Amino acid sequence: MGERSVKLPDIGEGIAEAELVEWHVKVGDLVREDDLLATVMTDKASVEIPSPLAGEISWVGAQIGEAVAIGSTLVKLKVAGDDASEPADEAPAKDVAVPSAVAKAEAPDARPAPAARVHPAAIEARPAITSAVRRAPGEKPLASPAIRLKAREAGVDLRQVHGTGPAGRITHEDIDAFLSRGPALLHGRGMSPKTAVTDVKVVGLRRRIAEKMALSKSRIPHITIIEEVNVSPLEDFRASLNKKPAPEHPKLTLLPFLMRAMAKALAEQPALNALYDDAAGIVHQHAGIHIGIATQTPSGLVVPVVKHVEARDLRDCSIELNRLAHRAREGTATREELTGSTITITSLGALGGLATTPVINHPEVAIVGVNKIAVRPVWDGTQFVPCKMMNLSSSFDHRVIDGWDAAVFVQRLKELLENPATIFVDP
Template structure:
């Protein structure tokens, strides 16, 4: 019998390390060639690592949440014949948002001195079963979902012991062993003493780190302006009523995207990125608009590339496609990076005003608040108008208040007179 050492692969983009976010195996498990062993994450993309050999897992070199250097030993597998070592090749372009949090805790073993692992300072969470309510979407990796589907198991009835109630393979094993559906007794007015500890890993950690980076390094200036979108909403309703069967239904966002394209042509300083370490501002001719999107795994920012070359309908189609890809975890790595300016919208929950945090290293973000019908004075009487606030933040190191205001005021003119959006300059 021999032994194979599988090392952390180079996941691309010039990164020297990646975070381990999921183990599919534990010591003693048999594995076959091409079976997925683990998942690692970098830059909001999760990459699955397959096994290059068939054998039995002897040792795991890291725990979920650890940051592991490229080419560091990741696990050892006992194989028939001679052993060796190999740097595993990651599955190409695998982005799995459902596997960004932990799936199942690996058996804790001592790592050899050669493993380059950065241990997070947070204490390991205590596993607690969380029963998903029927209305909740169960948290589980694609592998667990597939197994549950093949076994005819309703994941909403399986108690999850992973972080945030994530269901693991071990949870499925325990559920199948019991052979009965767990009962959930309403607590009524009884006191609740349960405490849940959730380890911050994967996408949630990336979001946390990026928010800290943005707020600690960028001096934000937020400019709020109200927009009369009555005419825009009338136009949108008319266009939707006459749209072709293959055209996507229009929301307000495609109009805002086209308005941004026109506004940045006059204020190119807001369609930029700032390398504050090198002290270099890069103004972009291309308008790659990031769209902040809430997914089951957390906040992601899919990017509509070259909005300057798209019309209203094409913007709407690409917006829907990317949002769905982000929510289902099928977005590619390049679809989740490279934006030059970002839009954030909470839809009907948009509130009166917000203070958006800039998507570093960009220098501007446009926040959309909810539309409300309000009485507005026209000089002789009050009339009902559909009003919406734009809450936009700018990096005050490189965007002056005057330029920020000029940019927002241009958006205001374009959105209040929507015919201007369609005039080619």
């Protein structure tokens, strides 16, 4: 029996350190080769670190939320046999592929290790699946974002699900097995007071979102303009275009029309398509229009970027928007696809309220918020008629954008959206 150190490998892109966002093991756990040890995060990229060999965890090197330097010891393993013959500081780190902005949702036990590499006690230590799971009060079930989303959609409480993955991690198969046993475990115990308090450490992507929002609100004096738009003509036009869908052309939503309207309005007001370096006192106005689309994913909010909207037609905007949104939600978007925006759209779709107060994506100077469409009575001069109305909520950096210029931009968007044919007419 000997001890081996597993170091944090070089995860590329010149990264010197990474934030530890999740442990998949604890001291005393028995692991097999390729079992997951931890998940680390750099910028918006999550990386899962596998074990290079089998053994027992004897030491862990950091706490959740701490920065770990590349090459520093992540865990120490008690190993037996041939694995113990190598010096502790020379344990080879597994090659690690850097995924995208959000951790990929794949079952961690889908890579079986060769039988010869498994510590004899590791198999005996695996608990059998039972009809109920007992966890310590406040203990969080281990599961990937995709597993948690699947459980929410199925109405499953993960605290009742037994995990068969490494360190009790819950897999897709565990959810399916739980559901196959029927709703017996889902019954409630009646109404009773609850006194538990769960402490959730803000780490990883959630911490980066918090830092970004705090930076935006603390450094940017926001001015928000809310304007209602009659989108009845636009919705009729969109419905007519969607009557003949093609496999290569996804159905058009409202967003591609808004993107094209923004491209036209920004060509008239380039000061709004800009990044403000407040430290240097310079506003960088961009000729290319790169629109970030705020997208909700299982791990949090990310902003994939549709590049060069000024050079894309309606269908091209729709195709690229769908491609990027899919990659963001699947966790396969690249760093290039998640950076470089010059202005942002945020939309809650049908879930949105009458109005919102969007937070500017620093260091941009403007953001356009889309609220839900609702049929409301509108006075046409002689009578009230039902119209499909939608409010635009747009925020601007008041340090560099005057209220007048912001209002001109919003009114131009309103004019274009209420008269959709003008979006496609050159001046």
